[in-house]
Amino acid sequence: MADTIYALFHDPSSAERAVSRLLAAGVDSDSIAVRSSEPFLAWRLPAGGEKQKTRLPLYAVAGGVVGGLVGFSLAAFTFRTMNLTTGDMPLIAPGPTGIVTFELTALGAIFATLLSLIAEAGLGRRERVSDSDQIALAQAVAEGALLVCARCPDEITARATAQALEDAGATMVTIKGGSPQRLSHS
Amino acid sequence: MNNRLNDADITRDLLRPLVETGRGFYVTVTLLVGLVLYAAAVWGYQLYRGLGVAGLNRPVHWGFYITTFVFYIGISHAGTLISAILRLCHAGWRHPVTRSAEAITVFALMVGAMHPLIDLGRAWKFYWVAPYPNERGLWPNFRSPLLWDFLAITTYLTGSILYLYIPMIPDLAIVRDKVTGWRKRLYGLLALGWQGTEQQWHRLEKAITLMAIIIIPVAVSVHTVVSFVFAMTIQPMWHSTIFGPLFVVGAIFSGIAALIVAMVVLRKVLHLEPYLQPRHFSNLGLLLLTMSLLWFYFTFAEYLTVWYGNLSEEMANFWYKLRGPFAPWFWGMVIMNCIIPVPLLAFRKTRTITGCFIASVSVLIGMWLERFVIVVGSLSRPRLEFAWGEYAPTWVEISLFVGSIAYFILLYVVFTKLFPIVSIWEFKEGWRGAERRALRQVPAVAQAE
Numbered sequence: 001m002a003d004t005i006y007a008l009f010h011d012p013s014s015a016e017r018a019v020s021r022l023l024a025a026g027v028d029s030d031s032i033a034v035r036s037s038e039p040f041l042a043w044r045l046p047a048g049g050e051k052q053k054t055r056l057p058l059y060a061v062a063g064g065v066v067g068g069l070v071g072f073s074l075a076a077f078t079f080r081t082m083n084l085t086t087g088d089m090p091l092i093a094p095g096p097t098g099i100v101t102f103e104l105t106a107l108g109a110i111f112a113t114l115l116s117l118i119a120e121a122g123l124g125r126r127e128r129v130s131d132s133d134q135i136a137l138a139q140a141v142a143e144g145a146l147l148v149c150a151r152c153p154d155e156i157t158a159r160a161t162a163q164a165l166e167d168a169g170a171t172m173v174t175i176k177g178g179s180p181q182r183l184s185h186s
Numbered sequence: 187m188n189n190r191l192n193d194a195d196i197t198r199d200l201l202r203p204l205v206e207t208g209r210g211f212y213v214t215v216t217l218l219v220g221l222v223l224y225a226a227a228v229w230g231y232q233l234y235r236g237l238g239v240a241g242l243n244r245p246v247h248w249g250f251y252i253t254t255f256v257f258y259i260g261i262s263h264a265g266t267l268i269s270a271i272l273r274l275c276h277a278g279w280r281h282p283v284t285r286s287a288e289a290i291t292v293f294a295l296m297v298g299a300m301h302p303l304i305d306l307g308r309a310w311k312f313y314w315v316a317p318y319p320n321e322r323g324l325w326p327n328f329r330s331p332l333l334w335d336f337l338a339i340t341t342y343l344t345g346s347i348l349y350l351y352i353p354m355i356p357d358l359a360i361v362r363d364k365v366t367g368w369r370k371r372l373y374g375l376l377a378l379g380w381q382g383t384e385q386q387w388h389r390l391e392k393a394i395t396l397m398a399i400i401i402i403p404v405a406v407s408v409h410t411v412v413s414f415v416f417a418m419t420i421q422p423m424w425h426s427t428i429f430g431p432l433f434v435v436g437a438i439f440s441g442i443a444a445l446i447v448a449m450v451v452l453r454k455v456l457h458l459e460p461y462l463q464p465r466h467f468s469n470l471g472l473l474l475l476t477m478s479l480l481w482f483y484f485t486f487a488e489y490l491t492v493w494y495g496n497l498s499e500e501m502a503n504f505w506y507k508l509r510g511p512f513a514p515w516f517w518g519m520v521i522m523n524c525i526i527p528v529p530l531l532a533f534r535k536t537r538t539i540t541g542c543f544i545a546s547v548s549v550l551i552g553m554w555l556e557r558f559v560i561v562v563g564s565l566s567r568p569r570l571e572f573a574w575g576e577y578a579p580t581w582v583e584i585s586l587f588v589g590s591i592a593y594f595i596l597l598y599v600v601f602t603k604l605f606p607i608v609s610i611w612e613f614k615e616g617w618r619g620a621e622r623r624a625l626r627q628v629p630a631v632a633q634a635e
Contacts, residue, residue: 012618037197037360038611038618039387056392060400075328096328099411103337106404110345113396117352121389123378135363141382142363144193144614 003158006133007148007170008140012040014169015146021164022150035147059116060109067108071101133174145171191460196614197360200606203456204361210455211603218596225589229304232582237307239582246565246577250587251305256557257440258298258590259339259412260433261550264441264448265291266346267405268473270398279469281616282461285609286452287445288350293597294444295343297590302335304586331414338404338411345401353394355380356387356611409437416560422500423492423507423564432484436553439477439523443549446470448598450543452607461608464539471542474549475531482524485556502574503567511576512563515555522552 009015015034022032034040075097118124141147148165152158155175162173232239242249265287272280303309327333359380362373380386413433416424426432446467453462489508492500507516527545530536562577579587601607 034384035382036384036387037356037382038614039391040384054389054392056389056396060396064400078328093329096334099334099407100328100337102407103334103341103404106400106407107341107344109400110341110348110397113393113400114348114352117389117393118378121386123355123380123386125379138363142197142360144197 003152003155004176005150005152005158005162005165006137006172006174006176007150007162007165007168008137008172009146009148009169010144010171011169012036012146015040015148018148018165018168018170021168022148022161025161025164027150027152027161031151033149035141035149037141037144040146054120056113056116056120060113063112063115064105064109066112068101068105070108071104072097074104075100133176137174140172191617193614196617197364197610199458199461200608200610200613201361201364203602204604204606205365207603211599214599215596218592218599221589221592222596225586225592228582228585228589232304232307232586233309239580241578241580241583243575243577245568245573245575246562248305248561248565249577250579250583251301253554253557253561254587254590255298255301255305256412256433256561257554258294258301258594259409260437260440260553260557261444262291262294262298262342262346262441263405263409263434263437264294264445265289266342266349266401267291267438268441268445270349270401270405273394273398274402277469278616278619279466281612282458282608283445283449283466283470284612285350285354285605286448286607287441288346288353289598289601289607290441290444290448291346292343292350293594293601295339295346296597297594299339299343300590302332331411331418334411335415338408342401342404342408345397345404349394349397349401352390352397353609353612354605355390356382357606357609360610361606406434409433416564420569421564422497422503422567422569424560426488426491428484428488428491432481432488435477435480435484436556439474439481440550440553442470442474442477443546443553446474446542446546447550450539450546452602453539456602456607458608461613467539467542468534468537471531471537471545474542474545475528478524478527478531478549482520485520499569502571503564506567507559507563512559512566515563516559519552519555519559522548522555524552526552 007018009018015036019032019034023029076092079092079097137147148170150161150165152161158175162175165173240249240251265284269280269284269287272284303312306312355377358373358377359382362370362377365373410430410433413429417426417429419425449462449467449470452458489504492504506512526548530541530545566576567574
């Protein structure tokens with residue numbers, strides 16, 4: 001049965017060292033997650049190539065294109081509906097149409113960015129946490145600690161991994177699986 | 187950076203306003219709510235009696251309300267635009283500044299956008315400016331700059347709210363994990379289940395960068411479009427090609443001033459001295475100085491062109507402002523926007539927190555006067571002499587002006603009470619960055635010695 005190990009660190013360099021050790025020990029990078037209350041991207045925590053891939057810019061551009069088309073259509077439809085006699089002037093005035101198109105392009109890109117952030121970052125899911133250990137870990141992260149989580153295929157690997165995390169400077173290591181077990185709390 | 191700080195201190199200090207409520211908060215809120223209720227009653231009086239209770243007349247059909255509207259849209263440039271530019275430039279000192287700036291944008295837009303409704307008189311007809319066909323099946327005329335304004339402000343407000351909210355999600359998660367009861371439910375809902383994984387951080391930073399890139403042209407467009415409301419008419423001294431850039435420069439100018447004033451007050455009231463340091467004010471003071479000189483250059487260019495052109499209908503307007511009944515407002519504007527702030531901000535010795543505060547208050551008054559000179563000053567002297575007229579605000583307009591300021595401050599105070607006004611994660615990020623830079627410098631210094 002798979003176990004998950006939670007290890008708390010109070011400084012980013014220890015967490016970085018711990019993750020490096022886990023990777024060196026053969027733990028798959030997809031099985032490692034780091035939680036923190038501030039970004040440590042600059043510290044090169046191994047988020048893994050796949051985790052870094054994002055289509056946010058693409059979605060933002062797509063949202064902008066859709067917004068722009070809506071804006072242009074709205075302005076063009078309005079001008080055509082009015083049955084104006086314009087002489088030799090264009091019926092669809094370029095200035096106003098351009099402004100409406102520009103604003104709705106931006107609005108489309110803004111909404112697309114928000115929605116794709118929610119989708120890609122897995123936000124908006126309601127998770128009720130009632131486990132007191134989980135609450136304590138979340139509070140520790142809120143205080144500034146880093147939580148390194150690693151999924152291990154069996155209990156023996158989990159114990160070895162937990163020991164490696166403790167050696168790397170974890171202040172608290174917990175194994176959650178069939179039976180949650182607190183290993184240390186310093 | 188202050189080395190005495192640590193993670194726990196930073197979190198505790200920046201969350202203190204959310205968990206501790208002093209008597210000053212209740213007194214301030216009561217006073218502000220009282221003023222807002224008074225203004226609401228005055229607006230009710232205007233709705234009941236009609237726009238005749240305001241000082242608006244022919245030819246001055248736009249007075250205090252539109253002046254104040256343009257002023258608020260201007261100070262709304264404090265946040266989103268400045269914050270976006272600083273973010274994209276990776277300005278290291280921006281971290282404690284951005285949140286308070288972005289909040290100014292949202293509330294200034296909300297309060298500012300109310301003024302055209304007040305100026306409408308029959309405010310319940312406001313939806314006529316929305317892209318929505320009326321009962322005769324006619325769609326609104328997109329050729330009207332008023333409609334462009336509606337679209338630009340709506341886009342900017344939406345973008346600014348999201349630009350304020352998205353970087354706040356990690357902080358909301360911190361609050362969620364530290365409080366209990368209804369607050370936990372509220373912040374849990376707002377935090378959208380944020381866990382702080384490296385994947386989420388990566389997406390968040392990407393989204394913030396994208397939003398910053400999108401929001402800068404929108405912010406510029408908003409004030410350009412506001413200037414088009416004037417410049418697209420053939421009113422003397424409105425029909426000017428420089429109005430777009432002048433309005434954008436003026437907006438950033440007044441926006442920075444509003445931000446400095448807000449930061450000084452927050453620093454004092456919320457005891458944020460370790461976070462909002464003199465160097466932040468000095469840097470913002472330098473920006474304010476730059477904008478003051480730019481504003482003067484643009485204004486000078488505008489007036490010089492009019493004077494050199496010597497068109498009779500424009501010269502009447504020109505002299506009305508420079509040496510006529512409007513001269514006190516015009517020269518007051520120049521003094522407040524240039525003569526007072528430039529010497530204060532130009533020298534390091536006077537570019538202190540107090541110096542920046544005095545200069546900023548002066549600029550805020552000066553920029554309101556600038557809007558007043560542009561709106562009312564120009565309308566008072568239209569093309570034909572028989573139509574010339576004067577304007578004086580009534581107690582109704584003054585009351586609503588005071589009420590709008592109270593409403594803006596109230597929204598800001600309540601926001602500060604509910605949300606961390608200094609971004610916790612961004613501050614820590616900057617703080618750690620400064621520590622790392624300091625560590626890197628130590629061997630170099632040792633070697634040099």
